[in-house]
Amino acid sequence: MGLRPLALSAVSLPQRAYRLASRALALPLLGWLWWRGRREPGYRQNLRQRLGFIPIEPESFGCIWVHAASVGEVQAVQPLLHALQREWPAHAIVVSTQTPTGARALHTHWGDQLRHVYAPIDTPGAVARFLDRLQPRLLILVERELWPDWLQQCRANAVPVALVNARLSDRSVRTYQRWQGLMRPVWSQLTVLAADGDSAERFRALGVPAPRLHQTGNLKFDVAVPAARVALPPELQPRKLIVAGSTHEGDETVWLEAWAELSPAHPDWLLVLVPRHPQRFDEAAQLVHGRGFRFVRRSRGEVVSADTQVLLIDTMGELLHWYQHAALCFVGGTLAPVGGHNPLEPMSVGQPVLFGPHTHNAAPLFSDIERTGAGTCVRNARELADTAQQWLTQTAVMHARATAARELIAHNQGASERSLAVLRPLWAPAHTGNLSRVRAVALPGRTGWFDPRHLSEVSEQTFDPTAHTHGTALATGSGRGQALLISDGGRGYVLRHYRRGGLVARLSNDRFWRTAPHHSRAMREFSLLRLMRSWQLPVPEAVAASHRPRGPWFYEADILVGLIPGSANVVQLLQQRALTPDEWATLGQAIRRLHDRQVFHSDLNAHNLLLDDVGQAWVVDFDKCGVRAGDDWKTRNLDRLLRSLRKEAGRVSPYHWADAEWAHLQTGYDDAPEDLDALA
Incomplete structure (x- = not known):
């Protein structure tokens, strides 16, 4: 993945212009x-990753x-991540962010x-390197992160893309319509899980096919509430905390005016100001100081005294704690023309919310909050002061709004x-049983990968055919392959040494141009086999793989796979007897299963198709194979x-x-039950 150049014919003229x-x-x-x-050091860290040079961890392949771009998206996707973890091992989920604050969250x-x-x-090289080093099977975007080259290269590598908690404003629709030539292929590619009905209709208008468009609701309603509240220090317990969360300069200016x-009328009230971004902490402090509070x-660990008017929260990850203890909550980014941050955090702990008029990031949600009485919109300092005064002095009003907030969340x-x-x-x-952790080890003179479910460890001898004195040579391919049947504690494995064919083999029969281990033939086949086994395709188990540099320019490769008991390849069988129509059909069905998963076999031949002693068909030897988009190659695969x-x-x-007899195989291929999951 990421190694095969994207054909220019597959890239539209607008896409080429975008790439330039x-x-x-x-x-x-x-x-x-x-x-x-300069202000937030996290942006200077891991700059290489922005160019796609992420660490290679084979256990993450597949x-x-x-x-989740930043803090808001990380918070939104948390309930889904919890749900995913119930079905997937944690090491097979990788989360990317664009901001250091998102990474910290x-x-x-x-x-x-x-x-x-x-x-x-979003450049071709950076995206190709990233996909090559991660090799995902599915990309889940949160809310509205639609990057054209990400999506183009996912299409080319047959990686499905889903947009979850998707929200789309009228303004965004107009923007996408202006770039219709660039975005048109995107809409047919996406599976969209819309957060609300208005967004779903807008995606439909842009061209997302109806079968791929779903209204699943807002993930933020499922936010997990901490099981226990952390008590306030004694000096804060007698104070009424008015929490303004996720604020920007425009929010803070209005709040300080109100x-x-x-504050003079209610000295027991304390404004708890929580700026959205850490790089603004000092700026917010200057604003408060400039107003004379x-x-x-x-x-700084400074203690709140009886005459303290404002507590500035210039630390990260505490907002929900302050919402839990608040007497009144305000959602930032709404008096400032930002579009509104997440109002469901305070509501999840039973708090109604105040917010400003700038709510276009989640207009339907804020509209529902106001309609149900779970919150109120204030447009300026005068309205803010009056509404806060009313809420905090009329207990019945506050209780009714808190009840409305809890009911809206529950619904x-x-x-x-x-x-x-x-x-x-x-x-x-x-x-998911085939999503075990892969171990990578540095051996003397080589790199090894192995699956601990099959081997407790590997050594140089694991890949040395002379070390297996009881091994049995096997014929593979057209004769140039070198394979050895190995028995280990009652389990059978096949050790295959990669060989070259054609005229090149006369110069070097088993050496390939030097490349990084994860690009080597053995590691690529190892990763592909693991992916296919997780899809329950009829291929052998990946057990171990080896990359061995030979001088400055070449490497050798070996792979160890599970033995398919009682099997013989089609050529061996045809030398003994004719195959039945059902057997040919079974072989055709096995090939179709691979094709439904977009698995391209570069050397699909009669030696690489097997039947075992119970009549099941298998496909082996996936050197130079991979997942490939499109359908035109499938007929050529059968012709080969x-x-x-x-x-x-x-x-x-x-x-x-x-x-x-070919007609029987073709019938099995054509009439095989469609893998509807693969086509979803």
């Missing part, structure tokens, strides 16, 4: 990230890649349970399970097999084959 522009902007973008890192909630990487910038009126900063929960039901067909019929069957008729005797 993205390449031209790549260096300025990296410079901007570096400059922004993972579900979830992209992920780590705060998950620790080291989930792997985190920074997402690549607070100049409220007595304030303390959380990060809309379940989006994560509905989303999971839509996503399952995109990876089904995955068998037909040529192979005819070729063997002139090479071996006896050989029980006639061209008429």
Whole structure:
């Protein structure tokens, strides 16, 4: 994945223009990230990952890649991640973010349970490297992260893409319509899980096919509430906390203007100000100081005294804690023209909310909040002061609004399970038992990968045929392969040494141009076999793989796979007897199962098709194979097999084959039950 160049014919003219522009902007973008890192050092860390150079961890190959751009998306996708973890091992879920604050939010909630990487910038090279080093089977985008080259290359590599908790405003629709030539292929590719009905209709208008469009609800309603509240320190317990969360400068300016009126009249009230971005902590402190308020900063451990008017929370990951203890909650990004942050966090702990007029990021949600009485919109400092005064002095009003908030949350929960039901067909019929952790080891003179379910360890002797004195040589392929049957504790394995064919073999029969281990033939086949086994396709188990450098320019490769008991390849069988029509049909069905999963076999021939002693068909030897988009190659794949069957008729005797028997294989291929999960 990521190695085969994208054919120019597969890339539209608008896409080519976009790629030129993205390449031209790549260096300025990296410079901007570096400059922004002056105030937030996280932007300067892992800049190589922005170019796709993420660490290679083979246990992540075949993972579900979830992209949550920043803090809001990380918070939104948490319920879905919890639901995914019930069906997937944690090491097979990888989450990318674009901001360091998003990375910190992920780590705060998950620790080291989930792997985190920074997402690549949207250039062809960065995206290709990223996909090659991650090799995902599914990409889940959160809310509205639609990057054209990500989607183009996922299409080319047959990686399904889902957009969850999808929200779309009228303004975004107009933007996408202006770039219709670039975005048109995207809509038919996406599976969209819309957060609300209005967004679903907008996606439909843009061209998302009806079977791929689902209204699953807002994931943020499923946010998990901490089981226990952390008590406030004694000095805060007698105070009424008015929490303004996720604020920007425009929010803070209005609040401080209103607070100049409220604070003197209510000295027991305390404004708890929680800026959205850490790089603004000092700026927010200057704003408060400039207004003459007595304030303390959380990060400095300063104690709130009786005359403190403002508590500035200049630390990360505490917002929900302050919402839990609030007497009144305000949602930021709404008095500032940002579009609104998540109002469901305070509502999840039973708090009604105040918010400003700028709510276009989630207009239907804020509309429902106001309609049900779970919140109120305030447009300026005057309205803010009056409404806060009313809420905090009229207990019955506050109680009714809190009840409305809890009821609205309860009525809309379940989006994560509905989303999971839509996503399952995109990876089904995955068998998570084959998603075990792969171990990578550095051996003397080589790199080894192995599956601990089959081997407790590997050594140089594992891949050395001379070390297996009781091994039995096997014929594979057209004779140039070298395979050895090995018995280990009652289990059978096949050790195969990669050989070259054709004229090149006269110069070097088993050496290939030097490349990184994960690009080597052995590791690529090892990873592909694991992916196919998780799809429950009829292929052998991947057991171990080896990459061995030979001098500065070459490498050798070996792979160890599980033995298919009682099996023989089609050429061996045809030398003994004719196959029955049912056997030919079974072989055709096995090939169709691979094709339904877009698995391209570069050397589909009669030696690589097996039948075992119970009549099951198998496909082996996946050197230089991979997952490939499109359908045109599938007919050519079958034609190659037909040529192979005819070729063997002139090479071996006896050989029980006639061209008429091809119709039985073709019938099995054509009439095989469609893998509907693969086509979802």
